[in-house]
Amino acid sequence: MSGHSTYQPKSAFTRWMDARLPVGRLVWDSFVDYPTPRNLNYWWTFGGILSLCLGVQIITGIVLAMHYTPSAAGAFNSVEHIMRNVNYGWLIRYIHANGASMFFIAVYLHMFRGLYYGSYKAPREVLWILGCVIYGLMMATAFMGYVLPWGQMSFHGAVVITNLLGAFPIVGETITTLLWGGFAVDEPTLKRFFSLHYLLPFVIAGVVVLHVWALHVVGQNNPTGVDPKSKADTVPFTPYATVKDGFAMSVFLILFATFVFYMPNALGHADNYIPANPLVTPAHIVPEWYFLPFYAILRAVPDKLMGVLAMFGAIGCLFALPWLDTSKVKSMRYRPQAQLYFVIFVVICWILGVCGGKLPDDQVIPGLSTFKLFDSELNSYVWLSRFATLYYFAYFLVVMPVLGLIEKPRPVPETISSPVLGDSDKKD
Amino acid sequence: MLRKVTLLAAALVLVAGPAFAAGKAKEPADIAFSYEGPFGTYNQAQLQRGYKVYREVCAACHSMDLLAFRNLGDRGGPFYDPKYPNANDNPYVKAIAAEAQINDLDSETGDAIKRPGTPADRFPAPFANVIAAKASNGGIAPPDLSLMAKARSGGPEYIAALLQGYEAPPKGLTVPPGLNYNSYFPGDVSAGWSGDKHHTPAGGYIAMAPPLKADLVTFDDGTKSTIKQQATDVAAFLMWAAEPKLEERKQMGAAVMVFLVLFAGLLYASYRRVWRNESH
Numbered sequence: 001m002s003g004h005s006t007y008q009p010k011s012a013f014t015r016w017m018d019a020r021l022p023v024g025r026l027v028w029d030s031f032v033d034y035p036t037p038r039n040l041n042y043w044w045t046f047g048g049i050l051s052l053c054l055g056v057q058i059i060t061g062i063v064l065a066m067h068y069t070p071s072a073a074g075a076f077n078s079v080e081h082i083m084r085n086v087n088y089g090w091l092i093r094y095i096h097a098n099g100a101s102m103f104f105i106a107v108y109l110h111m112f113r114g115l116y117y118g119s120y121k122a123p124r125e126v127l128w129i130l131g132c133v134i135y136g137l138m139m140a141t142a143f144m145g146y147v148l149p150w151g152q153m154s155f156h157g158a159v160v161i162t163n164l165l166g167a168f169p170i171v172g173e174t175i176t177t178l179l180w181g182g183f184a185v186d187e188p189t190l191k192r193f194f195s196l197h198y199l200l201p202f203v204i205a206g207v208v209v210l211h212v213w214a215l216h217v218v219g220q221n222n223p224t225g226v227d228p229k230s231k232a233d234t235v236p237f238t239p240y241a242t243v244k245d246g247f248a249m250s251v252f253l254i255l256f257a258t259f260v261f262y263m264p265n266a267l268g269h270a271d272n273y274i275p276a277n278p279l280v281t282p283a284h285i286v287p288e289w290y291f292l293p294f295y296a297i298l299r300a301v302p303d304k305l306m307g308v309l310a311m312f313g314a315i316g317c318l319f320a321l322p323w324l325d326t327s328k329v330k331s332m333r334y335r336p337q338a339q340l341y342f343v344i345f346v347v348i349c350w351i352l353g354v355c356g357g358k359l360p361d362d363q364v365i366p367g368l369s370t371f372k373l374f375d376s377e378l379n380s381y382v383w384l385s386r387f388a389t390l391y392y393f394a395y396f397l398v399v400m401p402v403l404g405l406i407e408k409p410r411p412v413p414e415t416i417s418s419p420v421l422g423d424s425d426k427k428d
Numbered sequence: 429m430l431r432k433v434t435l436l437a438a439a440l441v442l443v444a445g446p447a448f449a450a451g452k453a454k455e456p457a458d459i460a461f462s463y464e465g466p467f468g469t470y471n472q473a474q475l476q477r478g479y480k481v482y483r484e485v486c487a488a489c490h491s492m493d494l495l496a497f498r499n500l501g502d503r504g505g506p507f508y509d510p511k512y513p514n515a516n517d518n519p520y521v522k523a524i525a526a527e528a529q530i531n532d533l534d535s536e537t538g539d540a541i542k543r544p545g546t547p548a549d550r551f552p553a554p555f556a557n558v559i560a561a562k563a564s565n566g567g568i569a570p571p572d573l574s575l576m577a578k579a580r581s582g583g584p585e586y587i588a589a590l591l592q593g594y595e596a597p598p599k600g601l602t603v604p605p606g607l608n609y610n611s612y613f614p615g616d617v618s619a620g621w622s623g624d625k626h627h628t629p630a631g632g633y634i635a636m637a638p639p640l641k642a643d644l645v646t647f648d649d650g651t652k653s654t655i656k657q658q659a660t661d662v663a664a665f666l667m668w669a670a671e672p673k674l675e676e677r678k679q680m681g682a683a684v685m686v687f688l689v690l691f692a693g694l695l696y697a698s699y700r701r702v703w704r705n706e707s708h
Contacts, residue, residue, distance in 0.1 A: 090676075243702045247695040247699045257684050264677070265578060
């Protein structure tokens, strides 16, 4: 895709610059002339939306850091100082706090899109893996960011999550001590989390550059999964993709603004407006919504170490996905059976999210008494998360490899433009 | 089909994600507060009544460390007066502040002194420190009220319900000494319950004694001073205290929404125009 450059410097200055540092050429080739498959649907707009999210988080975060105090005694009150006394501080903080959730909504949709249309398959393995790295960094950044207000949920969430790493044999204790900067979550923990929370977004930005670079080498996937074969299959990025991405971004911003201006605390937890108190543990410690599926997987496994491994394994599966899927056909548009398993997978991820927010022993169907299976009632969220966890792993480790070998896909078009221009096939 | 399922799942995650049941307490009754809805604003008369309840009742035990007297005269606040955009000049705020005695140091001698408050001073705390607060309250320090309306699931509705929720304990329930039964307080009363195990009463034991009584506070605007009125007004006041920028936020939100909808419309029109000759 990264073919011959068509950049023509127009003015004397751009010609002079082009011979020395061809930034103009890079921008032209990457964001203007760059050939984009003409059949991209709105699921392809989340890449642009995610860059917007990263930009918003970095800018609001830098301003917040100007007013924030990273100390156990001052953190909570400095956040309230931002909310009450800093000009538009409430706006900046609500954008940053809800921006994290918006970022994850967009990244999950972006990932499900990649999963459905086979965007991880050759030659896009490295592109996909870089995306997984970004996702991992995002989770680390978001987790540390949630600790910074030093509320009850910040503190006890940090205790629960950092303690998990202690489950690893031999190195566990060293890792937690290093992470805590001592023997419990305390002042040094907050200080290093603040430092890392400021650092990691720039690491993310760096990996995003690699992600976009890799994208521009292999080109975008598209709903047919058939790579463009001629100029008839593509349109230039500008204005075609820019205007479409711009429209999608503005719609996304409407959702974003609805949260910021009308329900800014809906995605947070009330307990985080109580200052951290190590001596009082909240009745129910829950992470932010975007971690709930993994929290459910963690708690589904009775053994602590195995639970931690399952949780990390759930993310690890994503990295191995390019080699787990054996299908010759990229897009699930032509794989009816895969579509069914995919829809179930999406529902399962949602169910895991719900389970992560409940107490394990709560009843799924209220009032229905069942029998005890091993350690818990069958009608409990812990058993629901176990079944869902089983499907989660089976999807990657069984369905993906086996289905690709046994299914009979529908006919795949020769080129992108044939189904579009021919207009015979149905669009999903 | 796929699209619908995905959107539905995303919507459900948004709705169901943070909604957690809290204990086995009674569900607080809904109150139609004036600040609710996209164009809601605080009812200033209600905030003034609520402030009076706080000042005359709650402030005896509860601190409100994050608030300064000047906040009372800020836009949207109980004593905001458009004539005084700078709340420090508001005579009403100055008078309220001057009633308080603030701990300070004499700038000449360095001796600890008390002086009348100014609008820049924070609300004085009833106890010198946490230990003193615990010692005077049976071992449990009364929580700070600055963020109470955001720090409890159910918010102001929960606060109003809790303040009215001091029912006589049901027959068969033994209330430990120094504690009070409240049907809206999250907790577990099963240890003191001698009745049917499957019908443990809702609620929990709270250290705070019933704080409100009819006519305990005299409202300057002539509003009848029932427990319900006091509880509702102080809940509204605490909501203002926790979220003082709510009016500013909703006003800006309306402008942002209008802009974004127009902007999105413009971009959609551009999109249609740019793509008009391209099949896709």
